[in-house]
Amino acid sequence: MAIQNVIPCAPNEITEPNNDVSRLDISKLSVTLTESPKPLLPPEVIRLRFGTTFTDHMAIATYDPSTGWSNPEIKPYAPLMLDPSSSCLQISSSVLEGMKAYLGPDGKARLFRPELNMRRLERSAARLALPPVDGDGTLELIKRLVETEKRWIPTLQGYSLYIRPTIIGTQPGLGLLPSEHAMLCIIASPCGPYFPQGLRPISLLAISETVRAWPGGTGAHKICGNYSPGLVPQRAAAKQGYDQVLWLFGEEKRVTEAGVMHFCVVVTRDDGNGESFDCLHGRYVGGGINLVEGCDFITAPLDGMIIPGVTRASCLALVSDPAFNEAAGLNLHPVERTYTIQDLVEWSSQGKLMEALCIGTAAIVVAVNKIGYEGKDVEVPEHEAGLGPVGMALREKILAIQEGREEYEGWSVVCE
Amino acid sequence: MAIQNVIPCAPNEITEPNNDVSRLDISKLSVTLTESPKPLLPPEVIRLRFGTTFTDHMAIATYDPSTGWSNPEIKPYAPLMLDPSSSCLQISSSVLEGMKAYLGPDGKARLFRPELNMRRLERSAARLALPPVDGDGTLELIKRLVETEKRWIPTLQGYSLYIRPTIIGTQPGLGLLPSEHAMLCIIASPCGPYFPQGLRPISLLAISETVRAWPGGTGAHKICGNYSPGLVPQRAAAKQGYDQVLWLFGEEKRVTEAGVMHFCVVVTRDDGNGESFDCLHGRYVGGGINLVEGCDFITAPLDGMIIPGVTRASCLALVSDPAFNEAAGLNLHPVERTYTIQDLVEWSSQGKLMEALCIGTAAIVVAVNKIGYEGKDVEVPEHEAGLGPVGMALREKILAIQEGREEYEGWSVVCE
Numbered sequence: 145m146a147i148q149n150v151i152p153c154a155p156n157e158i159t160e161p162n163n164d165v166s167r168l169d170i171s172k173l174s175v176t177l178t179e180s181p182k183p184l185l186p187p188e189v190i191r192l193r194f195g196t197t198f199t200d201h202m203a204i205a206t207y208d209p210s211t212g213w214s215n216p217e218i219k220p221y222a223p224l225m226l227d228p229s230s231s232c233l234q235i236s237s238s239v240l241e242g243m244k245a246y247l248g249p250d251g252k253a254r255l256f257r258p259e260l261n262m263r264r265l266e267r268s269a270a271r272l273a274l275p276p277v278d279g280d281g282t283l284e285l286i287k288r289l290v291e292t293e294k295r296w297i298p299t300l301q302g303y304s305l306y307i308r309p310t311i312i313g314t315q316p317g318l319g320l321l322p323s324e325h326a327m328l329c330i331i332a333s334p335c336g337p338y339f340p341q342g343l344r345p346i347s348l349l350a351i352s353e354t355v356r357a358w359p360g361g362t363g364a365h366k367i368c369g370n371y372s373p374g375l376v377p378q379r380a381a382a383k384q385g386y387d388q389v390l391w392l393f394g395e396e397k398r399v400t401e402a403g404v405m406h407f408c409v410v411v412t413r414d415d416g417n418g419e420s421f422d423c424l425h426g427r428y429v430g431g432g433i434n435l436v437e438g439c440d441f442i443t444a445p446l447d448g449m450i451i452p453g454v455t456r457a458s459c460l461a462l463v464s465d466p467a468f469n470e471a472a473g474l475n476l477h478p479v480e481r482t483y484t485i486q487d488l489v490e491w492s493s494q495g496k497l498m499e500a501l502c503i504g505t506a507a508i509v510v511a512v513n514k515i516g517y518e519g520k521d522v523e524v525p526e527h528e529a530g531l532g533p534v535g536m537a538l539r540e541k542i543l544a545i546q547e548g549r550e551e552y553e554g555w556s557v558v559c560e
Numbered sequence: 561m562a563i564q565n566v567i568p569c570a571p572n573e574i575t576e577p578n579n580d581v582s583r584l585d586i587s588k589l590s591v592t593l594t595e596s597p598k599p600l601l602p603p604e605v606i607r608l609r610f611g612t613t614f615t616d617h618m619a620i621a622t623y624d625p626s627t628g629w630s631n632p633e634i635k636p637y638a639p640l641m642l643d644p645s646s647s648c649l650q651i652s653s654s655v656l657e658g659m660k661a662y663l664g665p666d667g668k669a670r671l672f673r674p675e676l677n678m679r680r681l682e683r684s685a686a687r688l689a690l691p692p693v694d695g696d697g698t699l700e701l702i703k704r705l706v707e708t709e710k711r712w713i714p715t716l717q718g719y720s721l722y723i724r725p726t727i728i729g730t731q732p733g734l735g736l737l738p739s740e741h742a743m744l745c746i747i748a749s750p751c752g753p754y755f756p757q758g759l760r761p762i763s764l765l766a767i768s769e770t771v772r773a774w775p776g777g778t779g780a781h782k783i784c785g786n787y788s789p790g791l792v793p794q795r796a797a798a799k800q801g802y803d804q805v806l807w808l809f810g811e812e813k814r815v816t817e818a819g820v821m822h823f824c825v826v827v828t829r830d831d832g833n834g835e836s837f838d839c840l841h842g843r844y845v846g847g848g849i850n851l852v853e854g855c856d857f858i859t860a861p862l863d864g865m866i867i868p869g870v871t872r873a874s875c876l877a878l879v880s881d882p883a884f885n886e887a888a889g890l891n892l893h894p895v896e897r898t899y900t901i902q903d904l905v906e907w908s909s910q911g912k913l914m915e916a917l918c919i920g921t922a923a924i925v926v927a928v929n930k931i932g933y934e935g936k937d938v939e940v941p942e943h944e945a946g947l948g949p950v951g952m953a954l955r956e957k958i959l960a961i962q963e964g965r966e967e968y969e970g971w972s973v974v975c976e
Contacts, residue, residue, distance in 0.1 A: 368650060369785025
C-alpha cells in the first residue's frame with residue numbers, strides 16, 4: 145500500500161540493476177563547449193555570494209517513457225524551456241542533491257562519497273513517482289561535467305565547486321498523475337568557505353510551531369518541496385537575532401535538524417559514580433577522579449524525519465573509528481537516539497554539554513554557541529578557534545579527505 | 561517567531577490594501593492575440609482528458625523587488641524560459657489555485673466565489689515567503705483571460721473552463737533565501753464533467769502510513785509541494801482497486817482529506833431515545849417513531865491540516881441554510897469536528913452513515929461507496945442516481961449557481 149518512509153542511508157545499499165530504458169548511457173555523451181567562456185571570479189566574490197554565479201556549462205538528460213533516458217549532453221549554461229503546465233511547476237515533482245568537487249594537491253578533481261548522493265537521488269525520485277533514476281550513469285555525467293569545468297574549481301583551501309543535480313518532472317498537464325517525462329539538470333557554482341571571515345559559531349532558535357518533517361511525510365527525502373516551507377521560520381529566527389532554526393518535533397519537543405543541516409551534540413558521560421568527565425579537557429565536571437568514560441556524540445536517528453546526510457554518515461563513521469579518536473585525542477561514542485530540547489537544557493545546566501554542531505555538505509561542520517528556547521538561551525561552551533575539539537577534528541579530517549590530502553576508506557573519488 | 565498555520569478561510573477576511581509595489585495594475589494590461597488560433601475540441605475529447613489541452617493564450621505578470629508587479633500581459637500560450645537555478649525549480653517556491661469559469665444561459669462567463677481563491681493565493685504565497693500577491697488585481701487579470709478565451713468555454717452542462725493560476729519564484733541562485741522575483745502565470749484548459757460516464761460513486765483506501773498534512777506543516781495552504789508526495793500512495797491505492805486515498809492522521813487515525821478533495825459524511829442523529837432517524841428516507845433505522853432530529857453533515861475542521869476549500873465552505877454554507885434544506889427536503893446540521901476512522905466504522909455498522917462525499921473544485925460533489933481500511937471495507941449506502949439526496953442536492957445547487965442558472969449570495973461572479 146503506502147510507501148515506507150523510514151529508509152536509512154546504508155552505504156552498502158544496492159539498487160537493482162537498471163534495465164535498458166532507465167539507463168543513462170554516458171558513452172553517448174555529447175559535449176558542446178561555449179564559445180564565450182566567462183572570466184573566473186576572484187575568491188572574495190566567490191566567498192561572499194554562494195550559489196549565484198554558475199560555470200559555463202550544464203549537463204542535461206531527458207527521460208521519455210518510450211525511449212528512456214536521452215543521450216546526455218554537456219552544453220552551455222542556458223535557461224530551460226518549460227511548458228507552463230509542467231509537473232515540476234504545478235505539483236513540484238522535483239528532487240535535488242548537493243555535492244562538492246575539490247581540487248586535490250595532485251591537481252585532480254574529487255567528489256566526496258558521491259555514490260551516497262546517487263542512491264539518495266534514486267530514492268527521492270521514487271518517492272515522487274518520477275521516472276527511474278540511473279544513479280551510476282548520473283554520477284558519470286557529474287564527473288564529466290566536473291572535468292569540463294575544472295578551471296572553475298578554486299584552488300584555495302576550503303573552496304570547492306558546488307554541484308547541484310536536480311531531476312524535474314516535465315510532463316505537461318494538470319491531472320494529478322506521475323510525471324512520465326523528466327529532465328536531469330546538473331549545474332555547478334564555485335563556492336567558498338561557509339563563513340567568509342573564518343570559523344565562528346552560529347546561534348539557533350528552537351521552534352516547534354512550524355514543523356519541518358513528520359512521520360509518514362517526506363522529510364527523509366531530498367525533495368525540493370521540503371525547502372521553501374522553511375523560509376518563513378528562518379526569516380523569523382533571523383529577526384530575533386538567531387542564525388538558523390532548530391526544528392523540534394512533537395509534544396515532547398524532540399530535537400531533529402537545524403535549518404537544512406544536521407544537528408549533533410557532544411555530551412560527556414557519567415563515570416558511574418554520578419560524576420561527569422569532560423574528556424575533551426581531561427578534567428571532571430565537579431571534580432573527582434574515576435575511569436574515563438569519554439563523550440557521547442549524539443544525533444537524531446534516521447526515523448523518517450531526518451535526511452540521510454552524507455556528512456552525517458561520515459561524522460558518525462569517524463566518531464566510531466578508534467584511529468580517528470586516537471589521532472584526535474578523543475574518546476567518542478556515536479549515539480543515534482531520540483532526545484529532546486529538555487535533554488539539551490539539562491545537559492547544559494549540568495555542564496555536560498561540551499559541543500553542539502551543525503553538519504552538512506555546505507558548512508561541513510559548524511559550532512553552535514547558543515540555542516534560544518522559550519525566551520531563554522541554552523548556552524554551549526565557546527572555543528577560541530570557533531570550533532571545539534570534536535568539531536575541529538571532524539572538520540579537519542573531512543576537509544583533508546575531501547581535498548584529497550588524506551585517503552580514507554575510498555571516500556574521496558577522483559573524477560577521471 | 562514561527563508562523564501560525566491555522567488560518568481559517570473566512571469569506572469576509574479582508575487583506576490590507578496593497579501598497580504600490582505590490583499592486584497588479586490591470587489598466588496597464590497588454591494583449592497580444594495569437595495569429596493561429598487552435599481548433600476547439602469536441603466534447604468527448606474534453607471529457608476524457610482533463611488538463612491536457614490548453615487555450616490559445618496565457619496571462620503573465622512578473623515581480624521585481626525594485627519595481628513591483630510588471631504590467632500584466634495576455635499572450636499566446638508558450639513555454640516559459642527559466643534559469644535552471646530558479647527558486648521554483650530548486651526549492652519549489654510555487655503556489656497554485658484551481659478555479660472554473662462557466663458560461664451562463666445569458667452567454668456571460670462566470671467564476672465561482674473567486675475572491676476566496678484570491679485570498680487563499682495571497683496566504684499561500686506568504687507561507688513560502690514569495691513576493692506580495694495582489695489578489696484583486698490577479699482576479700481582474702483572470703477575468704480578462706476568461707473573456708479572451710470565451711470561445712473555449714464549453715456550453716454543455718457540467719462543462720467549464722478550468723483556470724490554473726500559479727505563482728512561481730523565479731529568483732536564480734542556490735542560497736536558501738526567499739525568492740524576491742516571481743512570475744504569475746495563468747493558464748486555462750477546457751474541462752468536462754469529472755465522471756465522463758455519468759455520476760458514479762468512488763472508493764477510497766484509508767491510509768495512515770503516508771501522511772498528507774501535519775500540525776505546523778503546510779497542509780492548509782495551496783503550495784505546489786503538497787501535491788507530488790501524494791502520487792505514490794495514490795498509485796498504490798489504485799493497484800488495490802481503490803479510486804483515491806483517504807488520508808488518516810495520527811495514532812487516533814483522524815479522517816482528514818480524500819486525495820486532493822475534502823471528505824464529508826452525512827450521519828443520521830439519534831432521536832434522544834437511542835434510535836436513529838434516517839431523515840433522508842423518512843424512516844427510523846431499527847424502527848420506532850419519534851422527533852425528527854435530522855442528519856449531521858460532518859467534515860474535519862480547519863485545524864491547519866485541511867485546505868480551506870471553496871467547495872467545502874460552500875457546502876457548509878448551504879447545509880446551514882434553512883431555505884436550501886427546505887427546498888431539498890432535508891434537515892441537515894453542519895458539523896466541523898475531528899472524527900476518526902473508528903467513528904466511520906461505527907456509524908456504518910449502526911446504519912447511521914447515510915452518505916460519504918468527496919467535494920472539490922474539479923469534482924464538485926462525488927459519492928463514496930466504500931472505504932478500505934485494514935483489509936475490510938466500510939460500506940456506505942449506494943444510491944441509484946450515483947449520489948444520495950444530500951450529495952445530489954448540493955451538487956445540483958452548486959452547479960446551478962456556478963452556471964448562472966440561479967443567483968445565490970453573489971457567489972457567481974460575471975467576468976466583464
